[in-house]
Amino acid sequence: MAKAKNQYGNDSISxxxxxxxxxxxxxxxxxSDGLEGCEHSVFEILSNSIDEAREGYGHKITVTRYADGSIEVExxxxGIPIEWNPNEERYNWELVFCELYAGGKYKNNQGQNYEFSLGLxxxxxxxxxxxxxxMDVTVWRDGFEYKLHFxxxxxxxxxxxxxxxTPCSSKKTGTRTHWRPDLEVFTDINIPLDYYTDVLKRQAVVNAGLIFVLRDQSGSKFETIEFCYQNGIVDYVSELAGEQALTSVQFYQAERQGRDRADKEEYRVKLSCAFCFSRAGARTEYYHNSSxxxxGGAPDKAVRSAFVSAIDAYLKxxxxxxxxxxxxTFQDIADALILVTNCFSTQTSYENQTKKAITNRFVQEATTEFLKENLEIxxxxxxxxxxxxxxxxxINKRSREQAERARLNIKKKLSGSLDVANRVQKFVDCRTKDTSRRELYIVEGDSALGSCKQGRDSEFQAIMPVRGKILNCLKADFDKIFKNDIITDLIRVLGCGVEVRTKANKDLSAFDLAGLRWNKVIICTDADVDGFQIRTLILTMIYRLMPTLIEQGFVYIAExxxxxxTCKDKTYFAFDDAEKAVILKKLAGKKVNIQRSKGLGENEADMMWQTTMNPASRRLIRITPEDAQATADMFELLLGDNLSGRKEYIAENGAQYLDFADIS
Structure with a gap:
């Protein structure tokens, strides 16, 4: 009998x-099987060399990044033991290179091979x-050179x-490993140069005096970068603080011995910490066994507890x-704190093989006590x-609390979707609740409100007047923006909240596209200099506070x-000089009256409907996603802080706009 397609039986396990x-x-x-995983595989080889150097064997590690994506660590x-291991009855190269959970670091707590090890x-x-x-491996030890190829x-x-x-100089020792990560294993092996510079700099910081050399191949040449911090984390903290240091750099170190649990084995911990306070910039970094x-994990919890406890006690x-x-809170402290811990232990419990956090309870307790004691002194x-x-x-605390109060006030001010007409002065809603039909006209001033209100289709067209020129949202900070009544009224009418794409202001983000009450947001201003400026300022506000509306194509300009x-009893409208010429050619020989179009507030209701609001005859310019970046660049140039760029642009292009200038 044929086996059922989805049968799960004893022969299914492999x-x-x-x-x-x-x-x-x-x-x-x-x-990961992506680039991050490939990067971590490099660190695994590098960490073995670091463990050797920290035990006093070698003062320099050289890493080569080849153009073909291969890597070499020397x-x-x-030198890795290669030959026969009588205890295991196998060659050591088999144990090191072909056997998971085999190595020379399982007896570290007994003081054998490596006391404090990155690899475990x-x-x-x-x-x-x-x-x-x-993978090509070359090992020098015991007066011989060993070569292996995998x-x-x-x-x-x-x-x-x-x-x-083969025999070699009896004095030469070390290991060189050259390999190329496999694209059959990783989805990406193109490790960027930044990864190597970042990792080697960090390792130089936490391994005082150890020299790391990075050789990067570019064509047939190699560019060399060297990293070395003679005083380790002290030099690094001083470098980070620069001229903005508020205090001197403090450095503490100690050794402790303990266990994570009463029934667990005792182990040793070496603790060290360097820190200072800074007027500008902040950084906390934690290293364990140089990883x-x-x-963070345990050391991060310890630093938080110790600093909050010590500083709170001093303030009281x-x-x-x-x-x-x-x-x-610790955030108040961390905003002015530059701190690096560099600890080692003979037993380490990482959260996983990637070694990005440790969980040792004794490390946390010992670090907390160690820091509290030294901070008090x-x-x-x-x-x-x-x-x-x-x-x-x-200062940090009170600023944070003030910002939090402002954020809550803003959230309260902008939240809610009921009774918009009652809460926003002069806003005129439409009747339909179907957001797929609703249109919001943002118009210039109260006079335009009157003519648009009379000329619209009140079933699906709403009117929101803007009184005067609104704030330039590119230059203003968020506190000032959200204190502006015109802007907050517009945000409330739109209904989708705001999105602020910066880390410093992430708490202000409350954007929800589903909350948008309109299918079209139409900016409708006079065709003059003031109208252009108001239109640009409204677009600037939308671009800075809710750019998704532009990217998703909800924003339009009404031409x-x-x-x-006018010819006899008929009126023609021209939107530019070319259209005017076409109309005049059509009316050649007839008596015509030509005048610049009036402002929106001076138009009759039927004219507003015909030229600006009737879906069948109006002209709308959709601000498309493709326009968003170009619009942003122009906003930055004309309304941002690049004064020299703005002067250069006006000098080159200003003549094109002379006809629009208000020059008497």
């Missing part, structure tokens, strides 16, 4: 073997080899032992708080600096005719 354990599931080891360490699980070297198109996870050296061994903890003891004032011995810190933290041409 396991991955050998290199397939990594090649088919690289994300399990490297966190150190001056002891015996996964990195093997996993990187398995995920490579090829392809797609298999040893292809071609000798019975699996390596080629950058992007997500010195009567710095105002009556009934709330306690400082620092504040006692350096009262001037302590007072500067207290003052700056309180107003430039000329009224």
């Amino acid at each position: 396991s991955l073997k050998g290199a397939d354990r990594v090649r088919k599931r690289p994300g399990v080891i490297f966190g 150190d001056m360490g002891r 699980n015996g996964l990195g070297t093997c996993a990187t080899q398995y995920s490579s198109e090829y 392809e797609k996870g298999e040893n292809k050296t071609g000798t019975p032992e699996g390596f080629i061994k 950058w903890l992007e997500y 003891q010195n009567n710095k708080y105002q009556k009934n004032e709330s306690r400082v 620092y504040f006692i011995e350096n009262k001037d600096e302590a007072d500067k810190i207290a003052e700056q933290v309180l 107003s005719p430039l000329y009224e041409i």
Whole structure:
């Protein structure tokens, strides 16, 4: 009998073997099968060289980025053991390069091989080899040079032992690994130069005095960059603070011994921290066993707890708080704090193989106590600096609270969709609730409101008058923008809220396109200089506060005719000089009266309907997604802070606009 298509039975279970354990599931080891995972595979090889150097074997590590996407890491360490291992009854190269969970770092807590190690699980070297198109390894140790060649996870050296061994200088030791990540494993192997410069700089910071050399191939030439911080994190914090330092750089270090749980093994921790407070700029970075903890974990929790506790205690003891004032938060402190911790432990619990956070309970407890003790002493011995810190933290706190109150007031002011007509002065709504039909005309002034109101189709067309020239939203800050009644009224009428695409103002974002009450937002202003300027300012507001409306094609400009041409009892409208010429040619020999079109407020209701509001005869210019960037660039040039660029543009193009200038 044929097996059912979806039958799930005993023969359905299978396991991955050998290199397939990594090649088919690289994300399990490297966190991703994309570029980030490929980058992490590089760090796995680099970390082995760093562990060697930190143990005192070698003072320089060289990383080469080749044009073909391959990578080479060379150190001056002891060299990876290659030959026969009698305990395991296998060659060491097999254990290191072809066996997951094998390596020389499982006895670290007993002081063997590596006391404080980046690598822990015996996964990195093997996993990187398995995920490579090829890998060439050269090892110098014990007076010999060993060479190995792997392809797609298999040893292809071609000798019975699996390596080629030749005598060399007895003094030369180290390991050179050259490999190319496999596109069959990773979706992208084009690791950018920025990744290497960032990683090597960070490693130079946390490995004081260790030299990292980056060689980047460009054509047939190699450009070399060297990274070295002789005093490690102290030099780095000083560099970050620059001339904006509010206090001197403090550096503390200590050793502790403990356990994560009563029934767990005891281990050692080396703690170090450098910090200062700054008038401008802030940074907190955490490293453990020289791995950058992007997500922090235990040390981040410790720093938060210690600094809040110590600074809050100082503020209370010195009567710095105002009556009934709330306690400082870590954000208030972090906004002026430049801090780097660089800790090591003989046992480390990472959240996963990518090593972006650690979870050791004892590391957190020891770091918290260590920082609290040193901060208390620092504040006692350096009262001037302590007072500067207290003052700056309180400024940050009160600014944050003021901004939060403003944000809540803005949210309250802009929220809600009921009774818009009652809350927004002079707004005239339409009858239909069908948003697929509703149109909002934003018109210039109260006079235009009257003629548009009479000339519209009140079933689906609403009118919102703008009184005068609104604020230039490119130059104004958000506090000023949201205190402007015209702008807040417009936002409330539109109904979709605002989107502010900057990190500093992300709390102001409350944009919801589904809340937009209109199918078309039509800007309708006079065809003169003032009208053009008001139109531009309204578009600027929409571009800065809700650019999605432009990108999604909801925003239009209503063209107003430039000329009224009357012949007998009939009136013709021309929207430009070319149209005027066509109409005059058609009426050749007849008596005509030509005049510039009146402002919107002077138009009769039937004329407003015919020229501007009737869907069958009006002319609307849709602001398309393709126009958005060009519009943004022009706004920045004409309304932004680039004074020299604006002068240059006016000098080159100003003559084109002389006809529009108000020159008597």
